[in-house]
Amino acid sequence: MSASSDPLAEHAGQVREILSVAGLRKTFPGVIALGGVDFDVRRGEVHALLGANGAGKSTLIKVIAGLYRPDVGEIYIDGELVDFATTTDAMQSGVSVIYQDSALVPQLSIAENIFLGSEKRGALGLVDWAATHAAARQLCDRIGALFPTTTLVSELGPGQRQLVEIAKALRSEAKLLILDEPTASLSHSESERLFQLVRELAAAGVGIVYVSHRLDEIAPLVDRVTVLRDGLSAGTFPANALDRARIVSLITGQERHSVRIARSPSTKAAGALLEVRGLSRAGEYEDVSFVVRSGEVVVLTGLVGAGRTELLETIFGVRTADRGEIKIDGKPVSFRNAREAIAGGVALIPEDRRGQGISITMSIFENIALPILSRFVGSFGLRKRLQIAHAETMIRLINIRTPGPRVAAGALSGGNQQKVVLAKWLSTDSRVLLFDEPTQGVDVGAKDEIYGLIDQLAAEGRAILVVSSDLEEVLAIADRVLAMRAGIIVGEFIGQAISASRILDAITHGSER
Amino acid sequence: MKYKGTLPTLSTRGAASRIDPALFGPGLALLGMFVVYSLSSPHFLTTQNITNVLVQSSPLLILATGQTFALLMGGLDLSQGSIMSLVSVVTATVMLNYGIAPAAIVGIGSGILVGVLNGVLIGRARIQPFIVTLGMLYMIAGAALVISGGSTVFGLPRPDVDIFFWFGGGFIGPLPVPVLIAALLLGVAYLVLTRTPIGRHVYAIGGNEQVAIMSGIDVGRTKIFIYAVSGTFAAISGFMLSGRVISGQPLLGSGDLLLQSIGAVIIGGTSIFGGSGGVLRTLLGVLVIAFMVNGLNLLAISTFTQQVIVGAIIILSAWANALRRSR
Numbered sequence: 001m002s003a004s005s006d007p008l009a010e011h012a013g014q015v016r017e018i019l020s021v022a023g024l025r026k027t028f029p030g031v032i033a034l035g036g037v038d039f040d041v042r043r044g045e046v047h048a049l050l051g052a053n054g055a056g057k058s059t060l061i062k063v064i065a066g067l068y069r070p071d072v073g074e075i076y077i078d079g080e081l082v083d084f085a086t087t088t089d090a091m092q093s094g095v096s097v098i099y100q101d102s103a104l105v106p107q108l109s110i111a112e113n114i115f116l117g118s119e120k121r122g123a124l125g126l127v128d129w130a131a132t133h134a135a136a137r138q139l140c141d142r143i144g145a146l147f148p149t150t151t152l153v154s155e156l157g158p159g160q161r162q163l164v165e166i167a168k169a170l171r172s173e174a175k176l177l178i179l180d181e182p183t184a185s186l187s188h189s190e191s192e193r194l195f196q197l198v199r200e201l202a203a204a205g206v207g208i209v210y211v212s213h214r215l216d217e218i219a220p221l222v223d224r225v226t227v228l229r230d231g232l233s234a235g236t237f238p239a240n241a242l243d244r245a246r247i248v249s250l251i252t253g254q255e256r257h258s259v260r261i262a263r264s265p266s267t268k269a270a271g272a273l274l275e276v277r278g279l280s281r282a283g284e285y286e287d288v289s290f291v292v293r294s295g296e297v298v299v300l301t302g303l304v305g306a307g308r309t310e311l312l313e314t315i316f317g318v319r320t321a322d323r324g325e326i327k328i329d330g331k332p333v334s335f336r337n338a339r340e341a342i343a344g345g346v347a348l349i350p351e352d353r354r355g356q357g358i359s360i361t362m363s364i365f366e367n368i369a370l371p372i373l374s375r376f377v378g379s380f381g382l383r384k385r386l387q388i389a390h391a392e393t394m395i396r397l398i399n400i401r402t403p404g405p406r407v408a409a410g411a412l413s414g415g416n417q418q419k420v421v422l423a424k425w426l427s428t429d430s431r432v433l434l435f436d437e438p439t440q441g442v443d444v445g446a447k448d449e450i451y452g453l454i455d456q457l458a459a460e461g462r463a464i465l466v467v468s469s470d471l472e473e474v475l476a477i478a479d480r481v482l483a484m485r486a487g488i489i490v491g492e493f494i495g496q497a498i499s500a501s502r503i504l505d506a507i508t509h510g511s512e513r
Numbered sequence: 514m515k516y517k518g519t520l521p522t523l524s525t526r527g528a529a530s531r532i533d534p535a536l537f538g539p540g541l542a543l544l545g546m547f548v549v550y551s552l553s554s555p556h557f558l559t560t561q562n563i564t565n566v567l568v569q570s571s572p573l574l575i576l577a578t579g580q581t582f583a584l585l586m587g588g589l590d591l592s593q594g595s596i597m598s599l600v601s602v603v604t605a606t607v608m609l610n611y612g613i614a615p616a617a618i619v620g621i622g623s624g625i626l627v628g629v630l631n632g633v634l635i636g637r638a639r640i641q642p643f644i645v646t647l648g649m650l651y652m653i654a655g656a657a658l659v660i661s662g663g664s665t666v667f668g669l670p671r672p673d674v675d676i677f678f679w680f681g682g683g684f685i686g687p688l689p690v691p692v693l694i695a696a697l698l699l700g701v702a703y704l705v706l707t708r709t710p711i712g713r714h715v716y717a718i719g720g721n722e723q724v725a726i727m728s729g730i731d732v733g734r735t736k737i738f739i740y741a742v743s744g745t746f747a748a749i750s751g752f753m754l755s756g757r758v759i760s761g762q763p764l765l766g767s768g769d770l771l772l773q774s775i776g777a778v779i780i781g782g783t784s785i786f787g788g789s790g791g792v793l794r795t796l797l798g799v800l801v802i803a804f805m806v807n808g809l810n811l812l813a814i815s816t817f818t819q820q821v822i823v824g825a826i827i828i829l830s831a832w833a834n835a836l837r838r839s840r
Contacts (some may be wrong), residue, residue, distance in 0.1 A: 057754070339729040348727065356727045359720035361788045370717055371728045373710035381708025424728070 194428030360410025415446025534829025579746025588786025589641030597751030597766030605761025628744015636736030666761030681757030
């Protein structure tokens with residue numbers, strides 16, 4: 001893929017599809033992530049891959065990138081059947097993926113990052129720095145990255161880092177470039193620069209897969225669109241044959257417009273348990289105000305990076321707001337850490353289950369007892385039997401599937417791990433429950449059980465605030481929906497007004513403010 | 514829905530303690546050594562020899578028990594040896610003028626203070642345990658030399674010196690005092706780790722510190738507690754060993770006692786990444802080292818060769834634990 005050669009001449013006599021996958025199936029314990037997907041990308045086209053969270057986009061990308069192996073199905077690159085065992089295999093075949101979170105080493109220079117793993121060597125096998133920087137310079141010039149190649153990546157902003165990633169993909173002579181939510185953290189002008197680069201690369205014959213939630217940015221950029229829904233392809237269309245409304249209905253699926261039955265209005269009249277006024281934190285969220293009443297489930301929805309997790313963590317005391325006020329039961333609070341928040345009746349069920357929710361090396365009963373250990377102290381210290389008995393009650397109560405409470409939490413399936421996290425926080429008797437993506441990576445059966453639990457917790461008079469990107473989930477559990485975009489609440493929907501298309505419109509456009 | 518294991522049959526009992534499977538490896542090694550040494554040396558399996566080994570390994574057992582706390586939280590304490598030296602010279606220096614009781618309080622107290630200081634730097638200033646305790650290793654070793662002027666503190670007054678020796682080499686009936694002290698401290702450590710909330714917090718931090726923070730555990734306070742325990746145990750160990758040699762030794766802990774204490778915890782099967790292990794494992798680790806060395810001595814194998822063997826056992830036991838976990 002050299003810039004000087006004529007792409008059309010180069011393509012003569014070759015298959016038109018740079019990538020073609022057929023009947024791709026991938027299952028994880030309890031979940032069918034991909035249920036037999038066909039998908040192809042042509043030389044020189046920009047192909048948008050759309051779908052709601054959990055539709056199978058990331059799994060598809062990871063299979064193509066060699067990170068997962070499919071259960072069934074074939075992948076062809078340039079018309080040749082391939083079977084990637086590792087990501088290195090995929091890269092050697094010309095597949096480059098630029099993930100949402102940067103895969104660069106911040107402590108190394110731009111040039112070193114570009115040539116990481118295939119360093120230019122000179123005499124004695126030592127790194128040839130002059131050649132490295134010269135080659136890196138050339139690549140950077142090609143994509144209009146003007147900073148010196150000796151600059152450390154840690155000094156670059158997100159937009160500049162993305163350019164370095166693209167330079168890295170060019171270095172590995174990518175034939176297929178997959179961009180996963182590339183503009184999620186970019187400014188407007190950085191996004192414009194990226195679009196231009198994507199067009200140039202496509203003109204040079206690279207096939208480009210563009211994954212995005214932002215429908216408005218796709219329209220002028222892409223040639224074709226494939227929509228995934230529930231692990232299946234909902235169809236591939238020329239971009240100009242689709243309008244916004246049609247895309248939204250393809251993503252959400254018509255059957256999901258059912259309106260959920262609202263809870264009895266008596267609970268709605270209850271007082272505000274959690275109240276947030278004018279909360280701001282630079283770079284994360286701005287002037288956020290809302291209330292959650294006793295017995296109410298409020299869902300805060302938006303795209304990744306909209307500032308929702310940060311907001312929850314602020315209420316829970318692990319972040320500090322620059323401005324604004326939080327009230328629990330009408331009294332202003334300012335928790336300085338999780339301990340104070342728990343004492344104040346607040347619990348956070350975090351998004352990063354393995355990182356923050358449970359300790360996988362500890363047993364189920366130890367995980368559940370962790371925030372409330374002092375309750376199990378008898379006259380001879382902690383009583384394991386009480387902890388185990390409590391865990392057994394919780395296991396029965398919320399139906400955790402396990403051979404027993406002594407099993408290591410890490411041995412359970414994703415859904416059951418999440419139930420352990422729930423059991424842990426339900427034990428604290430908190431009145432304000434904050435859920436961050438409660439069913440991410442959870443199989444369908446366990447999802448419904450968790451929804452049932454959330455309903456029941458609300459019915460007991462607790463105030464529940466859920467952060468969710470899963471539209472289906474939002475529709476299933478919300479009494480009220482707050483749409484958030486770039487740190488600002490841009491819409492509020494209640495009862496009958498809650499619909500997938502309105503929410504999607506608000507979080508991608510922010511026009512309802 | 515798929516899940517691992519057989520269908521749950523929830524027992525309301527099942528609370529009976531199970532034997533820690535990690536104890537089998539070192540336990541078997543110990544048993545094997547007893548068999549081999551008993552058969553090959555008539556001097557091994559005698560009351561005299563066993564008592565001697567236990568008395569000699571008491572300071573190490575106390576040290577390693579304290580070290581276990583640090584390793585359980587995913588840290589380590591390199592300053593233990595220096596704390597022993599400091600306690601030794603402070604105790605002896607104070608005893609010269611004020612007698613045994615003030616000497617014990619000030620001496621052991623100085624060691625505890627170092628431990629607390631470690632804890633504050635690690636828990637509140639959030640500096641890496643390795644760096645804090647490495648720095649403290651040098652500072653406190655230096656302080657011990659400064660206080661004693663670099664030479665052994667001799668000439669302790671009677672009858673104080675007899676009481677001092679009693680802690681390191683005395684007997685209550687047939688039972689050696691240092692072994693009793695070590696057993697008592699081991700029991701206390703065991704209870705703290707298994708029966709108190711702060712003990713379980715140690716495991717929680719070692720397992721996943723982020724989870725611990727999000728669960729509302731005061732991680733900083735727990736770390737101060739951990740290093741205070743490690744320092745206290747090192748101080749008591751230093752006091753005992755000084756009593757045994759009835760003098761203040763500025764280089765008491767500068768030998769390989771510190772590395773042996775870390776080695777014993779690892780041989781016992783406590784993970785250096787934290788979160789799993791315990792002081793009973795450490796007891797076995799200490800016994801393995803102590804009897805291994807004793808048997809090799811009886812078989813007239815040189816101390817040089819012994820070092821090679823002890824090192825190999827440390828690596829082998831870590832390997833065995835890695836295999837056990839990967840199953």
